[in-house]
Amino acid sequence: xxxxxxxxxxxxxxxxSSSRLDSGRTSSRAGNKATWIQKSSPDQVxxxxxxxxxxxxxxKIAALEREKQAHVYSKRxxxxxxxxxxxxxxxxxxxxxxxEKVKVRGQLEKMRSTVDKFQHxxxxxxxxxxxxxxxxxxxxxxxxxxxxxxxxxxxxxxxLMIEEKTLWQEISALENRYESWxxxxxxxxPVNTKTSTKPQPVSSARNAMASMPPEVAAFxxxxxxxxxxxxxxxxxDHGTFMRIRNKYKGRPLFMDEAAxxxxxxxxxxxxxxxxxxxxxxxxLQRKKDGIQKWRLVKEAQKDExxxxxxxxxxxxxxxxxxxxxxxxxxxxxxxxxxxxxxxxWKVQRELEKAEEEERKLEEEYKKARKHDMERQRKMEEKxxxxxxxxxxxxxxLLRQMEQERRRDAENEEKRRGAAQERVRFLERDRRLMEExxxxxxxxxxxxxxxxxxxxxxxxxxxxxxxxxPTRLYQLTAGWKERKKDTASAGNxxxxxxxxxxxxxxxxxxx
Numbered sequence: 457x458x459x460x461x462x463x464x465x466x467x468x469x470x471x472x473s474s475s476r477l478d479s480g481r482t483s484s485r486a487g488n489k490a491t492w493i494q495k496s497s498p499d500q501v502x503x504x505x506x507x508x509x510x511x512x513x514x515x516k517i518a519a520l521e522r523e524k525q526a527h528v529y530s531k532r533x534x535x536x537x538x539x540x541x542x543x544x545x546x547x548x549x550x551x552x553x554x555x556e557k558v559k560v561r562g563q564l565e566k567m568r569s570t571v572d573k574f575q576h577x578x579x580x581x582x583x584x585x586x587x588x589x590x591x592x593x594x595x596x597x598x599x600x601x602x603x604x605x606x607x608x609x610x611x612x613x614x615x616l617m618i619e620e621k622t623l624w625q626e627i628s629a630l631e632n633r634y635e636s637w638x639x640x641x642x643x644x645x646p647v648n649t650k651t652s653t654k655p656q657p658v659s660s661a662r663n664a665m666a667s668m669p670p671e672v673a674a675f676x677x678x679x680x681x682x683x684x685x686x687x688x689x690x691x692x693d694h695g696t697f698m699r700i701r702n703k704y705k706g707r708p709l710f711m712d713e714a715a716x717x718x719x720x721x722x723x724x725x726x727x728x729x730x731x732x733x734x735x736x737x738x739x740l741q742r743k744k745d746g747i748q749k750w751r752l753v754k755e756a757q758k759d760e761x762x763x764x765x766x767x768x769x770x771x772x773x774x775x776x777x778x779x780x781x782x783x784x785x786x787x788x789x790x791x792x793x794x795x796x797x798x799x800x801w802k803v804q805r806e807l808e809k810a811e812e813e814e815r816k817l818e819e820e821y822k823k824a825r826k827h828d829m830e831r832q833r834k835m836e837e838k839x840x841x842x843x844x845x846x847x848x849x850x851x852x853l854l855r856q857m858e859q860e861r862r863r864d865a866e867n868e869e870k871r872r873g874a875a876q877e878r879v880r881f882l883e884r885d886r887r888l889m890e891e892x893x894x895x896x897x898x899x900x901x902x903x904x905x906x907x908x909x910x911x912x913x914x915x916x917x918x919x920x921x922x923x924x925p926t927r928l929y930q931l932t933a934g935w936k937e938r939k940k941d942t943a944s945a946g947n948x949x950x951x952x953x954x955x956x957x958x959x960x961x962x963x964x965x966x
Contacts, residue, residue, distance in 0.1 A: 570598050574591070687733065758774075
């Protein structure tokens with residue numbers, strides 16, 4: 457989305473330094489997170505890093521907004537009137553950005569609807585010249601809309617880049633001016649009590665530098681040529697470099713960690729900055745020694761002049777000038793001390809923020825590590841449970857197979873036994889059948905022999921019996937014999953059946 461950005465101030469530099477802080481801390485944790493990152497795919501790692509960086513940038517922006525509202529736009533601020541114009545410009549910029557966002561979103565929706573319409577037309581293709589011409593016109597319209605949108609955005613981006621470049625040049629000029637003010641030496645203010653009470657014009661920094669020792673001039677030229685007191689690096693990179701260097705007490709081992717901790721800096725840049733810093737410290741020490749010698753010479757000259765001059769007016773003038781110099785020096789020292797305290801406070805604040813972000817990253821890393829370990833433990837438990845289930849299934853399958861095999865063996869044994877029993881039963885039935893047939897055959901033969909014998913007897917004795925129907929009413933010979941035996945024995949028929957005696961208590965009422 458294109459939006460005008462006329463306001464380029466410390467917020468922009470802070471956001472950039474914040475992004476460098478985040479990327480630097482992320483890269484510094486790369487060695488410790490190697491095992492965790494190797495478990496994910498490259499696309500997933502890039503996505504995670506991008507989302508993390510966006511989240512950190514949002515937190516940084518929110519913190520900067522709170523700080524801006526608390527310090528810059530606060531009603532209790534001493535510079536409230538000076539910052540009113542900036543506040544109005546920011547509100548206007550935010551409004552323009554929102555309007556531009558709505559406008560761009562409307563253009564994108566229009567292009568998307570046109571493309572969707574074209575896709576819908578492609579789904580119902582008709583092989584006619586009119587339809588092809590209509591598709592061609594739709595494609596040309598889409599292409600013209602996209603080209604015009606690209607040209608418009610390109611023009612806006614070019615204007616913003618030119619404006620950003622101009623603003624950065626102005627900011628660089630202001631920073632150089634502030635640094636020159638901070639590094640300027642005490643200015644001599646001549647006081648003439650005889651002629652006039654008007655203050656004399658203050659000498660420029662160039663005239664002051666011309667009267668300084670060559671060591672000071674060499675140091676200032678070195679700063680101008682190499683990019684100031686940080687060697688062309690920004691405040692965060694130089695502060696991180698110094699922190700790591702002080703941690704290792706200047707040993708060459710700190711270069712490896714500095715190259716990893718500084719985003720966008722390799723080993724060559726770190727070595728060049730180390731060479732610059734060594735030369736910087738050497739020239740700074742020479743500058744201090746030169747200033748000390750220059751002060752001693754000036755003090756000696758002043759003492760000599762004071763001893764040679766005997767007039768009271770000149771002594772008063774010299775005393776007043778020395779007081780003015782002391783006052784100017786004191787003011788300069790106070791201003792420099794305030795500036796150093798301010799810089800130290802800023803550096804301390806950045807370090808605290810860096811430590812806080814590093815602590816948060818460490819906590820996030822520990823949480824992610826703990827989450828990974830927990831997930832790994834669950835996966836191992838799941839794999840063990842699955843292995844146990846698989847083993848149980850295999851054991852059950854083997855047990856079922858063994859049972860089936862045993863059942864088949866038993867069935868086979870039963871079948872063999874049944875077959876043997878069947879053979880035995882068949883053999884028994886056959887034997888019984890043969891025996892029965894033999895008995896029947898013997899019986900038939902016996903009957904046949906009996907019949908033959910009776911036949912032979914009948915053939916020997918021929919019986920001639922008359923027909924006497926009254927024989928049916930006569931007693932048989934056997935019955936006659938029975939009656940004869942009963943009468944002769946004197947035993948008559950039994951008229952009662954003996955029974956056992958019944959007890960009196962069971963006799964019942966009489």
